[in-house]
Amino acid sequence: GENVEQHPSTLSVQEGDSAVIKCTYSDSASNYFPWYKQELGKGPQLIIDIRSNVGEKKDQRIAVTLNKTAKHFSLHITETQPEDSAVYFCAASILSGGSYIPTFGRGTSLIVHP
């Protein structure tokens, strides 16, 4: 099955700095890569996603890049703010029976210091 590695497990930055989280996956059949933000006591919330036919996608301060050949993808957050502090999960998804089945990484705890 799919295996997703996520690094770092913890990331501490100063407000205004950039943050980068990296993930690798093992199954070349994965073709959809969502990123989720999970705040304490809440469920994961989708913040950005990318499909395998796209190399980069940007949404305001958040961007994701994908290298299918190397099987790795990254999340970039610019101009970080304290409210960005949360746990971030990457996932690699395979289409199965009409739905995408994600395999999640172990998460990155992002701490943004004011």
Next chain:
Amino acid sequence: EAGVVQSPRYKIIEKKQPVAFWCNPISGHNTLYWYRQNLGQGPELLIRYENEEAVDDSQLPKDRFSAERLKGVDSTLKIQPAELGDSAVYLCASSSLGLQETQYFGPGTRLLVL
């Protein structure tokens, strides 16, 4: 639009007791997922429903776990009997046919087995 609703939010039980979790997906979403999230890890899929049919339950420990989605809307996940290792957050998610790749998560039920 209301999000995915789960109840209870918290549950503390003694080992060997039964427990049940309830999920109401977003209106119109035909696909429903149950995940288990252990502390410090990403969600792991337990079972997926397309309408009332369980199409992927390969990761569900069938000796003690069961699930149902009788009318293709609400779903219940049950554990009987619970073991200490079942302590985790149980997340429900749903997605629609039109946007099959986007899963919307509920807040989860935090289970503690003593």
